[in-house]
Amino acid sequence: MENLELMKIANKVRQGIIISTHAAKSGHPGGSMSAADIFTYLYFEEMNVNPENPKDPDRDRFSLSKGHTAPGLYSALALKGFFPFEDLITLRHLGSYLQGHPDMKSTPGVDMTTGSLGQGISAAVGMALAGKMDKKDYRVYTLLGDGELEEGQVWEASMYAGFKKLDNLCVIVDNNGLQIDGRIEDVCSPFPIDKKFEAFNFHVINADAHDFDSLRAAFKEARETKGMPTAIICKSVKGKGVSFMENQAGWHGVAPNDEQKEAALEELKKAGEVLCQM
Numbered sequence: 001m002e003n004l005e006l007m008k009i010a011n012k013v014r015q016g017i018i019i020s021t022h023a024a025k026s027g028h029p030g031g032s033m034s035a036a037d038i039f040t041y042l043y044f045e046e047m048n049v050n051p052e053n054p055k056d057p058d059r060d061r062f063s064l065s066k067g068h069t070a071p072g073l074y075s076a077l078a079l080k081g082f083f084p085f086e087d088l089i090t091l092r093h094l095g096s097y098l099q100g101h102p103d104m105k106s107t108p109g110v111d112m113t114t115g116s117l118g119q120g121i122s123a124a125v126g127m128a129l130a131g132k133m134d135k136k137d138y139r140v141y142t143l144l145g146d147g148e149l150e151e152g153q154v155w156e157a158s159m160y161a162g163f164k165k166l167d168n169l170c171v172i173v174d175n176n177g178l179q180i181d182g183r184i185e186d187v188c189s190p191f192p193i194d195k196k197f198e199a200f201n202f203h204v205i206n207a208d209a210h211d212f213d214s215l216r217a218a219f220k221e222a223r224e225t226k227g228m229p230t231a232i233i234c235k236s237v238k239g240k241g242v243s244f245m246e247n248q249a250g251w252h253g254v255a256p257n258d259e260q261k262e263a264a265l266e267e268l269k270k271a272g273e274v275l276c277q278m
Contacts, residue, residue, distance in 0.1 A: 001045050003212040004278055009079060010040040011272045014241040015265060016075030016088050022261040024092035027100065030251035031145055032072030034176040034209065034236040039076035041215045042141060051081035054108050060138050061127045063112040065120025065154075066145035066174065067101040068253070074098050074107070082109035118153030120144070121171060125157045128169035128229070139223070143172045147179025149190035155200065161229045162201030169229040170222045171202070174209065176238040178249040197231040209236035242267055 013036045021027035043049065047060040064073050071091060078085040083097075090096035097106040101115035111127075114120040124142035131138050148154060161169055173193060181187050190196065194204045203225045207218040215234075222230035238252070239245030242264040256264055 004275065006037075006040055006044060006212050008272065008275050009044055010037045011241070011268055011275060012079055013040055013072060013075040015268050015272075016078060016085065017071045018242070018256060018261055018264045018268070020071045020074065020088040020091040020098070021255040022258075023089040024100075024255060026092055026253075026255050027071050028068040028253045029071065029255065030178070030238045030245060030248070030253075031066060031174065031176065032069040032075075033240050033242065033245065034238045035066075035069055035072050035143060035174045036075075036240065037210050037212065037215065038143060038172060038174065038234060038236075039072050041212060041219070043076045043080045045216070046219050047141065048138070049080070049109070051109065054082060058136065058138055061111045061124070061140045063120040063124040063127065063140070063142040064102050064110075064114050065124070065142050066117065066148050067114035067120060069143075069145070069174075070098075070100065070102050073102060073110070077107075077109040080109070083107075117145070117148040118151035118157070121154055122157040124169060124171070125161045125164075125166065128161065128166040129164060131168050132164075132166065137168075139168050139170060141170045141172065143174060145179065146173055146175045146177065146190060146193065147184050147187065149173070149193065149196075150184075150188045155196075158197065158200040158202065158231075165201075165227050166229045167226050170219070171197070171229065171231040173231065173233045174236050175233055176209075176236040178238045178247070178252065180249070180252045182249050193233050194231075197233075201228055202231040203228050205230065205232045207232050207234050209234035210240060241271070
């Protein structure tokens with residue numbers, strides 16, 4: 001898919017994030033927005049998945065380790081065709097299959113129930129190990145937040161993945177530099193992230209989360225890497241796409257009100273119009 005088409009889809013993913021969190025009056029838009037391009041690339045370019053056969057045993061798997069950014073995942077899944085885009089307004093509502101964190105039992109296209117930070121990468125390592133044991137060719141992807149790297153479970157899982165040489169595993173870090181309590185370097189610095197993963201026997205790639213050429217090159221290199229898992233450290237902007245949300249830790253877990261929703265959607269729709277004229 002051409003970069004321009006991916007940019008258009010990512011713009012719609014971001015609109016879905018705003019619409020859903022506004023309707024829920026809760027949720028996590030900031031980190032969902034920073035990962036929107038990553039979700040877009042994974043589901044529309046990188047991963048072997050099919051909405052017509054969501055449980056295909058040979059499909060690639062994705063585990064959203066930073067499960068609170070489910071609004072971004074749901075928006076991408078809806079646009080891919082796993083369920084109607086209109087259902088995004090039911091996010092976090094009683095009886096909805098779109099819960100605040102991903103639920104593999106109720107949501108089409110979700111491969112792992114996640115929420116507790118560090119849990120998603122651990123599950124992904126298990127999936128990758130299972131693929132090796134079953135002699136399957138599928139790949140396993142997991143997305144972590146940089147604040148999530150403060151969880152010890154992340155490094156237990158990484159140690160095992162490196163030890164087992166799980167080259168079918170691709171760990172992605174959404175490195176937007178902010179978590180709920182502020183800058184990650186002020187809360188509990190995980191830097192240098194790349195050197196830490198290297199110490200756990202990962203092949204490490206640094207990429208720009210908002211540049212599809214950069215993402216394309218990174219995922220290609222990951223697929224070609226043999227004998228060790230890959231970690232792609234994606235430098236990103238929290239709240240990317242809406243000017244008043246960008247680089248603001250306050251948007252980690254606060255939903256837009258009516259006025260903010262309209263302002264955000266207007267900005268995104270204008271950006272989408274520009275893309276359509278390119």
